[in-house]
Amino acid sequence: MNDYYLKCLKCHKKYIKDQILYTCFKCGGLLDVYYNYEKISKEIKIKKLTDKDFDLKTFSFLLPIKEELLPPLKVGGTPLYEVIYLRELLGLKNLYIKDDGLNPTASFKDRASAIAIAKARELKQNIIACASTGNAASSLAGLSASSKISSIIFVPQNAPPAKLTQSLIYGAKVFNVKGNYDQAYDICLEASKKYGWYNRNTGFNPYLLEGKKTAGLEILLQLKFNVPDKIIVSVGDGCILASIYKGFLDAKYLNWISQIPQIIGVQAKGADPLKRAFDRKTEVRPIIPNTVADSISVGHPRAAAQALRALIKSKGFMLNVSDQEILKAQKILAAFSGIFAEPAASAAAAGLIKLAKNKQITSEEKIVVLITGSGLKDLNSAQKLLPKAYYIKPNLKDLSKIIEKDFYF
Numbered sequence: 266m267n268d269y270y271l272k273c274l275k276c277h278k279k280y281i282k283d284q285i286l287y288t289c290f291k292c293g294g295l296l297d298v299y300y301n302y303e304k305i306s307k308e309i310k311i312k313k314l315t316d317k318d319f320d321l322k323t324f325s326f327l328l329p330i331k332e333e334l335l336p337p338l339k340v341g342g343t344p345l346y347e348v349i350y351l352r353e354l355l356g357l358k359n360l361y362i363k364d365d366g367l368n369p370t371a372s373f374k375d376r377a378s379a380i381a382i383a384k385a386r387e388l389k390q391n392i393i394a395c396a397s398t399g400n401a402a403s404s405l406a407g408l409s410a411s412s413k414i415s416s417i418i419f420v421p422q423n424a425p426p427a428k429l430t431q432s433l434i435y436g437a438k439v440f441n442v443k444g445n446y447d448q449a450y451d452i453c454l455e456a457s458k459k460y461g462w463y464n465r466n467t468g469f470n471p472y473l474l475e476g477k478k479t480a481g482l483e484i485l486l487q488l489k490f491n492v493p494d495k496i497i498v499s500v501g502d503g504c505i506l507a508s509i510y511k512g513f514l515d516a517k518y519l520n521w522i523s524q525i526p527q528i529i530g531v532q533a534k535g536a537d538p539l540k541r542a543f544d545r546k547t548e549v550r551p552i553i554p555n556t557v558a559d560s561i562s563v564g565h566p567r568a569a570a571q572a573l574r575a576l577i578k579s580k581g582f583m584l585n586v587s588d589q590e591i592l593k594a595q596k597i598l599a600a601f602s603g604i605f606a607e608p609a610a611s612a613a614a615a616g617l618i619k620l621a622k623n624k625q626i627t628s629e630e631k632i633v634v635l636i637t638g639s640g641l642k643d644l645n646s647a648q649k650l651l652p653k654a655y656y657i658k659p660n661l662k663d664l665s666k667i668i669e670k671d672f673y674f
Contacts, residue, residue, distance in 0.1 A: 268301040269329050271471060274570050282329065286388075287469055295570055296471035297511075298329050302518040311521050316486050318342070321379055321479050323486075327515055328475055330383035336408040338369040340379045341479050345487040345633070351601040355621040359631040361493070363484055364604055366639035369411075370431060372560075373480065373505065373637035374404035380476035381405065381465040382412050388463065391415060395465035396453035398446045398501070398559045399428030400609075400638050405465055406437035417462060419449040425559055425643040445554065447565040467504045468567020474508045481512025484633055485522065493526045494630040497620075499612040499637060500530040500583070501561035503539055503572025509635070510575030526633075528581040530572065531616030533558045533588060539566050540583035543576055557588040557646050560609030560638060586615040592650045594618055595640065605640035605647075613637075 271280040275294030289296060309326050321341035325332040346362045365373040378401070385393050394417040395405050402418040409416040416437040420429065421444060432439050442449040450466060457464040467473055484493065492513070500506050506528060513525045532540050536554035551565040566572065576582065586594075591608050594615035599605045606614065613634050620626045640647050657663040 267326060267329065268304065269298055271296040271298055273297075274574070287464065287471065295468065295568065297571070298471060298475050300327060300515070302515075306519045309519075311490060314486055319483070319486065321376060321476065324479050324482050327482070328380065328479075329472055330380055331387060334383040334386040335379050336382050336412045338375075338408060338411045340368055340375045340408075341483060343367045343480075343483070345484060346602065346604070348602040348604075351598070354597070354601050355618065356628050357621060357626065357630070357632060358628050360617075361488075361631075361633045362598075362602060362604055363480065363633055363635045365480060365635065365637050366604070366606060366610065368404075370400075370404045370407040371639035371642060372400040372404055373477065373635070374401045375408060376476040376479055377401070377467070377473035377504075378404040378408045378465065378476075380472050381463070381470060382408055382414060384470075384472050385414060385463040386412065390463040392417060392460075392462045393465050394419070394453055394457045394462040396420070396446065396450040397424075398562055399424045400560050400642065401465070401467065402437070402439070403428050403431035403435070403642075406432040406435035409437070410435040417456075419453040419456075421446045421449050421562075423559060423562075425645065427642050427644065446563055447551070450565075450567065466567070467502045468569075468571075474504055474511055474568070474571070477505055477508030478512035478515065480635065481509040482516065485513070485516055488631075490521055491631070492522050492524055493633045495527045495529055495626065495632045496635065497529045497531060497613050497616050497632065498635045499558070499561050499609050499616075500532050500539055500572065501536070501563040501566065501609065503530075503566045503568040505635070505637065506530045507568055507571035507575045510579055513579075525579050528575055528579040529616065529620070530576065530581065530583045531612045532583065532585045533561055533591060533612055534585045535588065536562050536564060537583075537585040538564060539569060539572055540585050542569065543573060543583045549573075556591075557649075558591055558608040558612050559643065560607065561612060584616055584619060586612055586619060590615040590619065592646065595647060596650055598636075599640070604636060606636045607638040607640050607642045608646045610637040611640075
């Protein structure tokens, strides 16, 4: 296992590995993971890394786990598309889409779940619990099933049926909480403490961010270590935003790059406590969330401190988009790139479109948009702005009537 230590973001107290599981003993703050970068830089040469047949394990030297304890399913190694037609539509010459909807359970959350499972196996734990709006739930359930570990899931009452189905078919024990995600999160913490379950909760377990940061490292690998100007991500708890920053920060510590891209976070207008805090330069004040984008429907972001630091350090910023903008972007993304993203992931695309429209990005900038989940996760939302299919009798005459009346490309 790699040499690493943990340090509290709030009081800066350091912990050696295996000394602590979750948050700081002293102040309860979130913990960051740091490695022996000097040693790694001597052992790992950038020229030896290749974007051929790579995945999360490619960066095992920058992860706090034993590689052999990771789940057998392939996590990471998702494509970075050049999306030519979307570039033309928005007038952006160097636009890329990182599609993490192609992970084993169709979401970015597999990167974090893989690390949680490796940690649980290292600690001889055979039950893992998490609270989730849906993606972390199905991710933990699927990867746990592949590793012979039991999973216990807490989801809010409005979790999309497709995500519940995923969790259940993988064999997870699912508790549908009569409340929102934040309430599901709290009861998961209480239950994990009472029953001794290993906890996968975002903004609590310090190792999750380490799995998620591999997306940032992959982007670098796929761009031949040419740093993009901007990376646009959807934001709920803030962990994904913070993790992308961490990936680039680790690369900088290893002298692979000299600068970190500007990270732009996008929240739904009905669930934007991080944007409000960033704009006002205050601490985050919890709100009651209300958005169609269930995966970022978070009123009390648990990784707020790490996310706000990432924004400040990367000279980034936050913006919000309406549900209407999210659903419209979902359709545009699909129609001009062939990538079908769920509403929460489409929020990043909506942010991109808004920035392009307001001329807050230039045509020459190298921009990466992170898509965090497949649209198949929530078909009901996608159908809200779509036209109905044509219903015809099985004959050419019936077909011709429709084509001659209003059929066009």
